[in-house]
Amino acid sequence: MKQRLQNFSQAFSFTFSFSRWFGILLKEFIQLKRDRLTFGMIVGIPIIQLLLFGFAINSDPKHLPTAIVMADPGPFARSYVAAMQNSDYFKIVGGVDEKEANALLDRSQVQFVVTFTPGFHRDLVRGKAPTLLVEADATDPMAAGGAISVLNRLGLEVFAPDLPGLEKTATPPLDLRVHRRYNPEGLTSYNVVPGLLGVILTMTMVLMTGLAMTRERERGTFENLLATPATPVEVMTGKIVPYILIGLIQVTLILLAARFIFDVPMHGNLLLLYAVVLLFICANLTLGITFSSIARNQLQAMQMTFFFFLPSMLLSGFMFPFRGMPEWAQVVGNVLPLTHFLVLVRGILLKGNGIDMVWSSVWPILAFIAVVLGIGLRTFRRTLD
Structure with missing residues (x-):
């Protein structure tokens, strides 16, 4: 018994080596230096949060x-x-x-x-x-x-x-x-619940598609796609379509909860609403698949998704009044598809807006899709790194 205890203690005994510890420390810094995207997120995200919360966010809107x-x-x-x-x-x-x-x-x-x-x-x-x-x-x-x-x-x-x-x-x-x-009682649920449509779709659609291609690259199955005669457009659209169905299911569940749990009025045309939702889903899926074509691994894809999701939450008008932000923040917010989608979904549900009143918020989403799709096609890798 005593001999067994001695063998056990010898097996788990160690002496701390500063040289080994310094080698591991140096290796981590070298790896971090090579992963420029992760290093950029470490530095960039705190700066963005500081700027947004310090200058852009205003709970007492003016002008x-x-x-x-x-x-x-x-x-x-x-x-x-x-x-x-x-x-x-x-x-x-x-x-x-x-x-x-x-x-x-x-x-x-x-x-x-x-x-x-x-x-x-x-x-x-x-x-x-x-x-x-x-x-x-x-x-x-x-x-x-x-x-x-x-x-x-x-x-x-x-x-x-x-x-x-x-x-x-x-x-x-x-x-x-x-x-x-449109909201005579001033109920916050009339504002928040329709906005959740855009927030949930942004989070899930961009993240799921952002991981799609990087997951295959890490597992090695991306080589099979490279060996096929499929074009970049075919690969990207083929990966997008299944997630469109998932997004429509999410929207249906949220709308049912909004109507029967939160009693949110629905004055507009539901077919028009689903058409706008479909356009917004395509915008987020296009961005997600572009992230997956740029990122080298799933961690980078998640970091890029968070980097996009944070400004979308804060500058779109979901959490804070959009018109209360300074002009530069509104310019940035108008680039984000969530900003225009919130105007569309609240206008259709609460105001009963028709198709003749939505174009001013539809064309920026179409422009966003065109620009992001062009970037995604240019960065699509035909060979493994």
Whole structure:
């Protein structure tokens, strides 16, 4: 028994060697130096997070596009519009009529429509509280809250110098009537649940296809594809189609949950919605297969997917109001297909937008597919490295 214990201790005994330890350490640094993509992710991801959270993310959005319906273009109304502009919460895009204002709201081109009703100047001078109608696109409740609170106190600040004694009255100078269009109760589920369609599809489609070709390359089965007369287009599209069916199944499950669990309204055409979803799935699958043609292994494919998924989550308008971001962040966000897909799916489900109102958000996704597909075809490797 004693002899067995001695043999056991000898088998597992060791002496720490700094030379061996330094050799292993040096080997890891050399390997990291050769894997430039991994090293770039290690440095790049923290920098991107710092820039996005430090400069781009804003939970109190300002410079929100606002259209003005001026039924009574008097001096008080013009002063109020100027004060709105100076508050930094509103970006006045111009004066429109009521029909054009509704179209701008439906297309998500403005956040607010402010209507100065007839007799606004007369009622204000007579001491009556004139009606100021504010229509807000409430598909994103977070985007409208701060600006509406500014309107509640803006009237007293603007009209008090020209109307003596106004600050002494108990009644507010304006009858501010806020209509939260498309989401009158301000439910966050109306905003989040449709957005999850895009987020889940982005995460799963890009990741699954990103691993498709790299998995075959690591297992050696990619050699069989290289030996066939299949063209790059045939290989890429052949790998994409099965995942399209998976994406459509995911969308169906989410829509069923949105309708029967979260009671999200569905005012638009479901066939149009599925057509838009199909286009978005193709955009993500094209990107995933391009990642797999660039990456040398599955780890790199996953890193590239995360590198794309992080800005998509933060800059698309899913987590934070898109219009509250600085202009450079909105430029980057407009390159991402998720940004336009969120406008499409919320517009179809909550606003009932038809096919004539979706083109402005469809063509950027088509352009994204064309550019990414071209990059993928150029980087497709006909021989193993």
